[in-house]
Amino acid sequence: MEEIIKRAEEWVQEKLKHDKTGHDWAHISRVYRHAVYLAAKEGGQVPVIELAALLHDVVDDKLVEDVDAAYMELMDWLHAQCVPESMIIHIIDIIKSMSFKGGNRPPMKTIEGQIVQDADRLDAIGAMGIARTFMYAGAVGHSMYKEDGMVRETMTEEEYRNGQSTAIHHFYEKLLKLKELMNTQTAKKLAQERHDYMEQFLTQFMKEWKTDYENVD
Numbered sequence: 001m002e003e004i005i006k007r008a009e010e011w012v013q014e015k016l017k018h019d020k021t022g023h024d025w026a027h028i029s030r031v032y033r034h035a036v037y038l039a040a041k042e043g044g045q046v047p048v049i050e051l052a053a054l055l056h057d058v059v060d061d062k063l064v065e066d067v068d069a070a071y072m073e074l075m076d077w078l079h080a081q082c083v084p085e086s087m088i089i090h091i092i093d094i095i096k097s098m099s100f101k102g103g104n105r106p107p108m109k110t111i112e113g114q115i116v117q118d119a120d121r122l123d124a125i126g127a128m129g130i131a132r133t134f135m136y137a138g139a140v141g142h143s144m145y146k147e148d149g150m151v152r153e154t155m156t157e158e159e160y161r162n163g164q165s166t167a168i169h170h171f172y173e174k175l176l177k178l179k180e181l182m183n184t185q186t187a188k189k190l191a192q193e194r195h196d197y198m199e200q201f202l203t204q205f206m207k208e209w210k211t212d213y214e215n216v217d
């Protein structure tokens with residue numbers, strides 16, 4: 001199994017080499033280390049957790065043109081490594097359930113899935129979350145902030161297309177909600193510090209955005 005994990009690392013590194021959307025190898029590597037730590041604290045089958053953490057972004061619709069083809073390629077790769085069929089099904093199921101899109105996503109069924117999802121979410125908040133969000137917004141041409149675009153959590157497809165979404169909006173739409181959505185107690189604990197840091201950042205951002213000298217002595 002160790003050999004397969006190593007090959008998975010190499011395969012993913014090759015695939016994400018040119019990524020500019022915050023899904024680079026450094027992200028995968030941090031998610032992997034979060035997942036290994038969470039597994040040590042919370043249990044679960046370590047090989048499933050390790051492989052799902054390493055492979056969780058190779059089918060992301062932000063990265064690949066054809067998501068179904070990416071799933072096929074991933075399954076073929078896992079088969080070629082002689083990963084047992086039951087494990088392949090579990091890994092694919094975790095990756096499919098992982099992305100947070102809208103509110104009615106079904107909850108993660110297994111501890112392995114819960115851990116990998118928490119690991120990915122930990123890297124989406126805190127200082128890493130802030131940095132990745134501004135990288136992403138820059139890459140797709142969003143502004144950092146628009147005065148009237150911040151407080152609402154939801155936005156229509158049309159508003160998105162018209163460039164109404166901003167980096168700051170993304171905190172309210174998603175990042176500030178992630179702490180409560182953590183599946184495991186260990187991840188909840190780790191999330192608190194990162195969450196507080198984002199709150200501080202937003203307070204400071206708004207203060208500096210206003211550049212208000214009227215109330216300064």
Ligand code: ADP
Nearest residue numbers: 021022120124129132133136137165166167170
């Ligand atoms: P993950 O790899 O954690 O599953 P996503 O695929 O949702 O994350 O997004 C990758 C990174 O880009 C994350 O850090 C996320 O916060 C950021 N991101 C995603 N959508 C937006 C958006 N609309 N505006 C700003 N940042 C975004």
Ligand code: NI
Nearest residue numbers: 031056057120
């Ligand atoms: Ni990810």
